Amino acid sequence: VGLAVGKEESSRRPDDQPQLDGSNTLPNASFELDENADEQPDAWRSGDWKTGSKVAWDREVAHNGKASVRIECETGQQRGSFSLRPIVGPGPWIFEAWYRTERMQAEAKKGPVARLIAVDEDGTQCAVFHAYGEPTDGQWQRVALSFELPTGAKHINLDLFNFFAQGVVWWDDVSLRFDVAEVQRREEQRRAEAEHAKQAAAMI
DSSP states (O other), X not given: OHHHHHHXXXXXXXXXXXXXXXXXXXXXXXXXXXXXXXXXOTTOEEEOTTTTOEEEEESSOOXXXXXXXXXXXXXXXXXXXXEEOOBOOSEEEEEEEEEEEXXXXXXTTOEEEEEEEEEOTTOOEEEEEEEEOOOOTTOOEEEEEEEEEOTTOOEEEEEEEEESOSEEEEEEEEEEEEOHHHHHHHHHHHHHHHHHHHHHHHHO
């Protein structure tokens, strides 16, 4: 199973066209692959935002598989993240990710935060979305976010943060999927409304 997942993930690249069939559009979404042996998950960038946080690829802790990413902040003045810039398109999308924390106090909109900034082809920001987690005391929890991307959206700047919170955040099994079910629901609603209008017109 691990090999099959690895092959599937390695077939996705950040500059691929978006998947509109409901499959995961993110490459190496479970952080399993490090084909260039640089001790960083392929396709992802890590950064401490010049705050001194410790960001690492962690092969000791995982939600599924054998790896995750880890961001440790010694103080609430630090932040760190793992980042990706997938190609997207307009329409309804669903973001999901699993996270866990240790040694962290609850504070609104801090700690495990996923930020998605949509930009157009000129790099101009056109939408911002956040998914906020809470301290989990070592247990894995899921964050999920449904959102609509405007016409003109071409990329998402995705950051998985430990956002200004003392303690450790792990992220794993991240997905960004076009919401096929929502598109189908809207189409069915449009058909029903058109049929209703047709029947109303016939009664006049």
